[in-house]
Amino acid sequence: MSHDLVLENGEIVFPGQTIRRGSVAVKGGKIAAILDRGEVCNAARVIDCTDRWILPGVIDPHTHIGFGDKENDWATETATAALGGVTGLMSFWRHDDLGASTGPWIAAGEARAETDFGLHFGVTSRRHVAELGELSKRFGVTSIKVYLMYKGATGAAKGFTEVDDALLFSALQAGAKVKGGVVGVHCENTEVIPVFRDPLKAAGRDDLAAWDEQSPGFLETENVFRVAFFGEKAGCDVNIVHMSAVESLDLVRRLRHKDRPRINVETCIHYLSLTRDCPLGPIGKVNPPLRPQSDVDGLWEGVRAGDIQTIGSDHVPRKVSTKGPDIWSATAGFPGIAQVLPVLIEEGYHKRQIPIERLAATISCNVADLYSLPGKGRIAPGYDADFAIVDPAGQTSVAADAYPSFSDYSPYAGRTYRGAITHTILRGTVVVDDGWLSPEPAAPGRYMHRAP
Structure with missing residues (x-):
């Protein structure tokens, strides 16, 4: 089976549970499979996540x-x-x-x-x-x-x-x-x-x-x-x-x-x-x-x-x-x-x-x-393919002008934090790529209608 995206060979962070080395396959904006370390599958794009955390968005x-x-x-x-x-x-x-x-x-x-x-x-x-x-x-x-x-x-x-x-x-x-x-x-x-x-x-x-x-x-x-x-x-x-x-x-x-x-x-x-x-x-x-x-x-x-x-x-x-x-x-x-x-x-x-x-x-x-948000917040098959990929060995230095926010200041300005967000993925679409907003049009944000 060919997938749209594979996050390969990362440290998958299952919130509130554990961390496991492996890969995550994405198709149609959803998580299609969690793959064990060394498992290979075809995909239109593969992101190498070696030594990086794969977190839920x-x-x-x-x-x-x-x-x-x-x-x-x-x-x-x-x-x-x-x-x-x-x-x-x-x-x-x-x-x-x-x-x-x-x-x-x-x-x-x-x-x-x-x-x-x-x-x-x-x-x-x-x-x-x-x-x-x-x-x-x-x-x-x-x-x-x-x-x-x-x-x-x-x-x-x-x-x-x-x-x-x-x-x-x-x-x-x-x-x-x-x-x-x-x-x-x-x-x-x-x-x-x-x-x-x-x-x-x-x-x-x-x-x-x-x-x-x-x-x-x-x-x-x-x-x-x-x-x-x-x-x-x-x-x-x-x-x-x-x-x-x-x-x-x-x-x-x-x-x-x-x-x-x-x-x-x-x-x-x-x-x-x-x-x-x-x-x-x-x-x-x-x-x-x-x-x-x-x-x-x-x-x-x-x-x-x-x-x-x-x-x-x-x-x-x-x-x-x-x-x-x-x-x-x-x-x-x-x-x-x-x-x-x-x-x-x-x-x-x-x-x-x-x-x-x-x-x-x-x-x-x-x-x-x-807040009863359907399909959100977990890394599991069937959930929305929302991820933050983090390089724990990287660093984040805060400067207000590094962001497109209407705000022109930050109380965190001048601080440097260990860890760097390298990719952000929204329902399978890479919206931040190697630390930069993707030049490709982002998938439009969706309203999360809740009906528990």
């Missing part, structure tokens, strides 16, 4: 496409993602009228994206909750996000006036009725923040550590308890997105119970590699804030133990001109989608000896399982 569970240059973000940010071994991403879609706006936004992605993509609905009003069941079926969206940081005055300043505990609980009730539904929550008690923020501003503080001090980790943890407790009472699985504080993870460990709804945990690469003491200034402003090194180390132990299920980038493609002039007025968030694999390989595999198959699970099969 990264699925970034946490991105914000459309927050930079909305007209072009699908193209620029997914091309940037592909250079980092990303073949799929989940992006938050927030709009007053989800019913009217979601279809055109999906169509824009299908016309421009160079990776596959799915959506989470941002729930900010009672209307969204009331419509969730119908919208979930129509658009194949099984996941939503509630923004507890937009309660009260903080939300009103952004035009959100209905975010409160009642909205949270009703969203959990609605999510429990969606097949495969999961409610993600941004946990941060903004009502207490002024108690810390006002004295810091009065003292003239304008450093990155002040952003952590105005919203300390326990304000996240307090919200985590509320979300988990409400989730139990509503019978709904929850996902604590972008967890930043190890105290929050300790609480989740205590609250988990086999007979209760699941409490899933996601963290992001910046909480695993950057701290409040980095010399980034306003560039490092993000919500929740960057924390001390002790939180970084504690979250890594959560990854090692499997207590953290997924890892994302929280990629926001804005310009550096929005990151100032001081920590208080700078926008929150920064780009990072191309650094997911480099950070995990450097900080997790090399520095902490966490097995690559454990790390791979957090950005592939665990994401696919949590």
Whole structure:
């Protein structure tokens, strides 16, 4: 049998399981066979993967496409993602009228994206909750996000006036009725923040550590308890997105119970590699804030133990001109989608000896399982032929101008990571070839419609 593509003689990383030397055959955009070492088959193209990892393509569970240059973000940010071994991403879609706006936004992605993509609905009003069941079926969206940081005055300043505990609980009730539904929550008690923020501003503080001090980790943890407790009472699985504080993870460990709804945990690469003491200034402003090194180390132990299920980038493609002039007025968030694999390989595999198959699970099969993504996240016959090929002996040096992103800066700029992504393959099409975006037209990204 002739195949379209063979990834030959590599170290195949089966996420969450093991590594095995062999080859992967691809036909019609799907994985056709896993071949033992030395097995040979015909193919239109063969990529020699000797001494390289063959990983499932990264699925970034946490991105914000459309927050930079909305007209072009699908193209620029997914091309940037592909250079980092990303073949799929989940992006938050927030709009007053989800019913009217979601279809055109999906169509824009299908016309421009160079990776596959799915959506989470941002729930900010009672209307969204009331419509969730119908919208979930129509658009194949099984996941939503509630923004507890937009309660009260903080939300009103952004035009959100209905975010409160009642909205949270009703969203959990609605999510429990969606097949495969999961409610993600941004946990941060903004009502207490002024108690810390006002004295810091009065003292003239304008450093990155002040952003952590105005919203300390326990304000996240307090919200985590509320979300988990409400989730139990509503019978709904929850996902604590972008967890930043190890105290929050300790609480989740205590609250988990086999007979209760699941409490899933996601963290992001910046909480695993950057701290409040980095010399980034306003560039490092993000919500929740960057924390001390002790939180970084504690979250890594959560990854090692499997207590953290997924890892994302929280990629926001804005310009550096929005990151100032001081920590208080700078926008929150920064780009990072191309650094997911480099950070995990450097900080997790090399520095902490966490097995690559454990790390791979957090950005592939665990994401696919949590969000009901069909045919994604595993290396097995019948699955989509999505791969990231990595040379562990190579290196990745980060420079903002090395990517087509709308963003013109990176909090990771100047860093060099061990490991280099040499190829990214989307449903059998090589979109990154020897480290460069393929000059051939990429296979168009597809919308990942979910119907568990």
